[in-house]
Amino acid sequence: MIGYIxxxxxxxxxxxxxxWLTHRYVMHGFLWYLHEDHHKKGPGFFEKNDAFFIIFAIPSWLCIMLGSxxxxxxxxSIGAGIALYGLAYFLVHEVIxxxxxxxxTxxxxxxxxxxxxAHKMHHKHLDKHEGESFGMLLVAKKYWDKVRKDEKAAKRG
Structure with a gap:
């Protein structure tokens, strides 16, 4: 059981x-047409970018179903790890x-x-080139430093 965990x-x-790799080279590469509306928000709640939820859910579902x-x-266990990351993605990216x-809020x-x-800096780029911050849960030091600097400035007042 410990091994599966x-x-x-x-x-x-x-x-x-x-x-990170998928976001950088697939979403900002040959599948940009699905991801573009995430950077250039249009009307409505849903985006073509939401298709990536299904794209990532398929291997999770297959691993859980076929493994069972x-x-x-x-x-x-692999399928569960992918599914848990999908849940984290939903909570962090879509909710927070x-x-x-x-x-x-x-x-x-x-x-x-x-x-x-970090995500705001990612979205300042409106096309598929010259992006930054392609990950989701790990944040580069420069963004932590920016937050610390802002907190110190707010305290000084």
Missing amino acids: FITLVTFCGMEGIT MNQAWWVV IHQRFKWF RSNNRYIKAIRW
């Missing part, structure tokens, strides 16, 4: 790298960053401020 956690962590059918629990669901948490700033 370990596989799930390793998969979850590995998904940050896969997400064949009693390959390590494969189920873009606030498509108005569950949490204000936070003084330094991590949330840093991740929102």
Whole structure:
């Protein structure tokens, strides 16, 4: 059982790298036509970019289903890790960053401020070239530094 939990956690962590690579080279590459409306917001709640939810859900679902059918629990663990990352993506990207669901609209948490700033810098680029900050959960030091600097300036007042 501990081994399966370990596989799930390793998969979850590995998904940050896969997400970075996919975001940088696929979403800002040959599938830009699906991702573009995420950078250039149009009318309506849904975006073509939401298709990536399904694209990432398919391998998770297949691992869980086929692993269960064949009693390959390590494969189920991989699927669970992908699914947990999908849940984290939904909560962090859709709820906290873009606030498509108005569950949490204000936070003084330094991590949330840093991740929102990094994502804001990502979205300042309106085309598929010259982007930055392609990950989701890991935040580069320069964004942490920006948040610390802003907090110090606010205290000085």
